[in-house]
Amino acid sequence: RKEVEQDPGPFNVPEGATVAFNCTYSNSASQSFFWYRQDCRKEPKLLMSVYSSGNEDGRFTAQLNRASQYISLLIRDSKLSDSATYLCVVNIDRGSTLGRLYFGRGTQLTVWP
Amino acid sequence: GAVVSQHPSWVICKSGTSVKIECRSLDFQATTMFWYRQFPKQSLMLMATSNEGSKATYEQGVEKDKFLINHASLTLSTLTVTSAHPEDSSFYICSARDLRTWGRVNQPQHFGDGTRLSIL
Numbered sequence: 001r002k003e004v005e006q007d008p009g010p011f012n013v014p015e016g017a018t019v020a021f022n023c024t025y026s027n028s029a030s031q032s033f034f035w036y037r038q039d040c041r042k043e044p045k046l047l048m049s050v051y052s053s054g055n056e057d058g059r060f061t062a063q064l065n066r067a068s069q070y071i072s073l074l075i076r077d078s079k080l081s082d083s084a085t086y087l088c089v090v091n092i093d094r095g096s097t098l099g100r101l102y103f104g105r106g107t108q109l110t111v112w113p
Numbered sequence: 114g115a116v117v118s119q120h121p122s123w124v125i126c127k128s129g130t131s132v133k134i135e136c137r138s139l140d141f142q143a144t145t146m147f148w149y150r151q152f153p154k155q156s157l158m159l160m161a162t163s164n165e166g167s168k169a170t171y172e173q174g175v176e177k178d179k180f181l182i183n184h185a186s187l188t189l190s191t192l193t194v195t196s197a198h199p200e201d202s203s204f205y206i207c208s209a210r211d212l213r214t215w216g217r218v219n220q221p222q223h224f225g226d227g228t229r230l231s232i233l
Contacts, residue, residue: 032220087156087157099222
């Protein structure tokens with residue numbers, strides 16, 4: 001079983017739409033959670049960390065449910081520039097896995113005009 | 114903000130050539146750096162963990178004699194793909210985390226720009 005599972009999509013939505021991505025992780029000892037964004041042929045860039053209480057950054061809202069080991073990302077009022085692959089990333093950060101990130105395969109989003 | 118510089122960004126070379134990729138943390142120290150590989154339409158896969166002053170830790174299935182890692186200082190790790198073949202063509206990315214953030218949760222890693230390796 002993979003450490004992080006994501007629906008690969010693709011999601012194709014019009015500008016202004018609201019879109020939600022989901023992710024599950026298998027290791028209950030996971031401590032840190034992130035959403036990264038990766039544009040085609042580029043390196044991943046941090047979009048936001050995910051906190052247990054949920055957090056919002058402008059049009060982006062992230063939620064974490066530790067009981068069900070589930071992470072979500074909600075994008076409101078989608079822009080053309082939001083088109084990218086969104087990576088769910090988990091860090092166990094303990095013992096032999098210290099600092100190691102586990103990546104989901106990514107969810108592809110295309111926003112059309 | 115924290116910056117990781119990776120060089121070169123693009124390499125095209127003949128089969129059998131060895132290719133060296135550098136990863137530098139520009140404004141922070143990193144005792145540990147990570148090397149990933151990404152094939153088209155797939156996720157990043159960790160190849161190895163580079164440890165300053167000691168041997169790298171390789172993931173299962175990654176040949177340590179094929180992918181040589183050297184982490185000689187707190188700001189530089191190098192990955193050398195020895196005798197590269199077409200199947201080694203991929204996108205290689207390094208990441209590093211500021212030494213000062215170890216032990217704190219939700220501290221992100223910083224990625225280099227990646228190196229696109231094409232072996233003919």
